[in-house]
Amino acid sequence: MGKTGLMRLAATALAAFTIGATAAYADDDMNDPYRAPALSALAGKKIAYLPISIGFDLAQAWGGVVKTEAERYGMSFSSQDPNWNTDAMAQGMTALIAEHPDVIVTQNPDMQSLARLLKQANAEGIVVVQLNMQGAVQTDAFVGPDFIAMGEQAANMMLAKCGAETQTSHKVAIVQGVLTGGVSYYQVQGMMKVFNEHPEIQIVSSQAADWDASKARAITETALQQHPDLCGVIDVWDGQGIGTGAAIKQAGKQGQVYFITSGGGAQSMCDGLLDGTYSATINYNAPGMGRDAWTAITTALQNNQGAGVIKTQIYSPTRVMTKDDVQAGTCWDPQQYAKILR
Amino acid sequence: MNARKLFRYLNQEKIVFLLTVLLFVAFSLTLNNFLDGNNILSLIRSVAVLGILGLGMLIVVLGRGIDLSLVATMAISIAWSMQLIHEGMPVYAALTTGLLFALGVALFTGILVAYAEIPPLFATLAMATFVYGFGRAHLIVGTDVVYMPKTMGWIVMLGQGKLFGVPMPIVVAAAMALIVFLFLKFTKVGNFVYAIGDNLAASRIGGIAVRPMLVLQYVLSGGIAFVAGIITATSVEAMNTRIVNSNMIYDVILVVVLGGVGLSGGRGNVRNVIVGTLLIGVLMNGMTIMDIQYTVQNVIKSLILLLAIVVDSIVNPRDEQTGQQGDI
Numbered sequence: 001m002g003k004t005g006l007m008r009l010a011a012t013a014l015a016a017f018t019i020g021a022t023a024a025y026a027d028d029d030m031n032d033p034y035r036a037p038a039l040s041a042l043a044g045k046k047i048a049y050l051p052i053s054i055g056f057d058l059a060q061a062w063g064g065v066v067k068t069e070a071e072r073y074g075m076s077f078s079s080q081d082p083n084w085n086t087d088a089m090a091q092g093m094t095a096l097i098a099e100h101p102d103v104i105v106t107q108n109p110d111m112q113s114l115a116r117l118l119k120q121a122n123a124e125g126i127v128v129v130q131l132n133m134q135g136a137v138q139t140d141a142f143v144g145p146d147f148i149a150m151g152e153q154a155a156n157m158m159l160a161k162c163g164a165e166t167q168t169s170h171k172v173a174i175v176q177g178v179l180t181g182g183v184s185y186y187q188v189q190g191m192m193k194v195f196n197e198h199p200e201i202q203i204v205s206s207q208a209a210d211w212d213a214s215k216a217r218a219i220t221e222t223a224l225q226q227h228p229d230l231c232g233v234i235d236v237w238d239g240q241g242i243g244t245g246a247a248i249k250q251a252g253k254q255g256q257v258y259f260i261t262s263g264g265g266a267q268s269m270c271d272g273l274l275d276g277t278y279s280a281t282i283n284y285n286a287p288g289m290g291r292d293a294w295t296a297i298t299t300a301l302q303n304n305q306g307a308g309v310i311k312t313q314i315y316s317p318t319r320v321m322t323k324d325d326v327q328a329g330t331c332w333d334p335q336q337y338a339k340i341l342r
Numbered sequence: 343m344n345a346r347k348l349f350r351y352l353n354q355e356k357i358v359f360l361l362t363v364l365l366f367v368a369f370s371l372t373l374n375n376f377l378d379g380n381n382i383l384s385l386i387r388s389v390a391v392l393g394i395l396g397l398g399m400l401i402v403v404l405g406r407g408i409d410l411s412l413v414a415t416m417a418i419s420i421a422w423s424m425q426l427i428h429e430g431m432p433v434y435a436a437l438t439t440g441l442l443f444a445l446g447v448a449l450f451t452g453i454l455v456a457y458a459e460i461p462p463l464f465a466t467l468a469m470a471t472f473v474y475g476f477g478r479a480h481l482i483v484g485t486d487v488v489y490m491p492k493t494m495g496w497i498v499m500l501g502q503g504k505l506f507g508v509p510m511p512i513v514v515a516a517a518m519a520l521i522v523f524l525f526l527k528f529t530k531v532g533n534f535v536y537a538i539g540d541n542l543a544a545s546r547i548g549g550i551a552v553r554p555m556l557v558l559q560y561v562l563s564g565g566i567a568f569v570a571g572i573i574t575a576t577s578v579e580a581m582n583t584r585i586v587n588s589n590m591i592y593d594v595i596l597v598v599v600l601g602g603v604g605l606s607g608g609r610g611n612v613r614n615v616i617v618g619t620l621l622i623g624v625l626m627n628g629m630t631i632m633d634i635q636y637t638v639q640n641v642i643k644s645l646i647l648l649l650a651i652v653v654d655s656i657v658n659p660r661d662e663q664t665g666q667q668g669d670i
Contacts, residue, residue, distance in 0.1 A: 060484075210588070211584070214582070221388065243579075
């Protein structure tokens with residue numbers, strides 16, 4: 001074999017190696033060893049969605065995101081709307097447990113009502129994801145903001161505007177939701193923790209408005225009447241806060257009264273920031289929570305440990321927003337998610 | 343005046359009015375700023391919608407009926423109007439549609455009561471559920487809170503504007519009260535309402551078209567509900583349809599009964615509703631200033647209602663006739 005022969009052999013070998021390598025690589029690509037088990041852990045599974053109501057922006061975003069993803073992976077998704085009725089919700093939950101879906105995604109109306117049922121569901125092997133409000137029992141996952149921390153955050157924001165260093169009356173009003181609801185209760189607990197360390201802050205009113213904007217409006221109007229020099233108001237939810245903001249506006253106090261509220265970041269939040277109804281908001285991004293819930297579902301179905309074995313608190317990231325942060329597309333449109341759920 | 347004469351002199355309206363004055367004086371002496379002009383205006387304003395709904399309830403109750411669908415009609419009709427505006431319908435067309443919806447629902451209720459002779463309690467209870475369910479399923483397809491469109495124009499002033507320093511909700515409530523008063527006192531139809539409530543059979547023999555009259559009462563109350571809806575939606579800048587699930591309808595009955603309107607029909611007038619509404623207004627405003635939680639406020643309110651009913655049954659004992667008709 002001459003020199004050229006050797007070269008030819010080398011070239012052939014190289015070509016063969018290249019082809020072989022490509023073939024081997026292609027073979028690898030066809031068989032991602034982790035994808036098939038993951039998909040089969042999800043395919044054909046049943047997800048049941050039971051929030052306290054499907055009629056409000058947060059629940060529509062959570063359910064919309066989870067449903068979209070569930071359908072993408074060949075899972076079935078069903079939802080029920082108890083329409084704010086705790087009894088109907090408990091009945092729905094009991095029926096669901098008998099139906100035995102693989103996953104229940106729910107939102108507690110309060111701490112206790114569903115606690116036993118959720119425990120029972122877990123015991124029967126159903127993965128349970130709790131949204132926004134932790135019941136008295138921990139299940140596979142809780143997805144929601146850390147409301148105590150959020151209350152503290154709101155209180156600290158208020159201190160910057162009405163605290164000791166400011167030339168204000170230091171008077172602050174708090175508008176609660178319902179007294180026993182965790183979303184409201186824990187936020188107020190966080191706020192009071194901060195305010196109790198700052199004796200200069202005077203809480204002139206702290207009342208529950210029952211998640212109703214009209215009540216919030218009436219309460220805030222009276223508070224403003226009693227304390228025309230009010231420095232700030234914190235409302236625990238923007239859906240109710242629209243009434244609080246309306247009272248501030250109608251009293252001609254926009255600009256004087258700093259109004260902080262929080263919510264899931266639906267379009268109404270951006271609109272409220274733009275027209276000055278809210279001075280600042282803490283946005284816990286409801287579609288993001290939907291994604292967290294979806295992550296919790298896929299994790300629980302893939303880890304093969306059984307329902308209720310691994311329990312995780314998944315606290316939602318939050319973002320403080322003012323008028324300056326609002327651009328086109330900053331907030332999301334609840335109609336879009338409502339359509340998905342229909 | 344001896345005790346018996348005094349007792350005879352006191353009817354429920356006077357008792358409630360006395361109670362209102364006593365509370366008013368007590369709050370004025372004990373609470374800072376209670377007597378402030380602006381606080382008085384905000385006091386009345388906070389019950390203006392309740393008062394307007396009370397007028398609708400009055401018209402129905404006078405004819406020996408009751409309308410439990412008032413709040414549902416109010417919430418769904420105005421929420422649907424605002425939703426239509428969001429979807430691009432012109433403001434007046436959308437509001438007209440909402441009004442027609444409210445009137446249509448009320449017309450149907452009236453027909454159920456007057457012609458199908460279903461007891462008003464059940465007919466309106468069913469209609470309340472139907473209106474809310476249908477509305478949420480087919481009319482208000484997004485969130486259950488419908489925000490006020492920015493394009494409402496001058497209508498927003500009905501909730502937020504002022505006339506000579508008086509908030510418009512109070513002006514509207516006062517105007518409605520005047521209209522209803524004139525209607526009941528000086529029109530033939532208004533007098534027929536009393537006649538039917540007092541004695542339906544005699545009214546029929548007397549030549550009053552009883553069934554159309556009953557229908558008319560419900561239609562009027564439906565129209566009034568729509569007006570109350572506009573005031574609510576424009577002052578809060580949103581209509582929360584969840585209000586149907588709240589105990590607001592009981593508050594409406596409360597102001598009517600409290601003021602001394604007899605649930606057995608034919609007795610009562612606009613003044614009764616005003617007195618009842620004012621008592622609730624004074625009570626709620628005082629309790630809010632005292633920072634009493636609304637759960638406790640509800641307890642106090644319901645105790646007062648209970649007291650009013652007990653007093654009513656002592657002062658206005660049931661007679662054979664009302665017994666036969668069956669109390670609600």
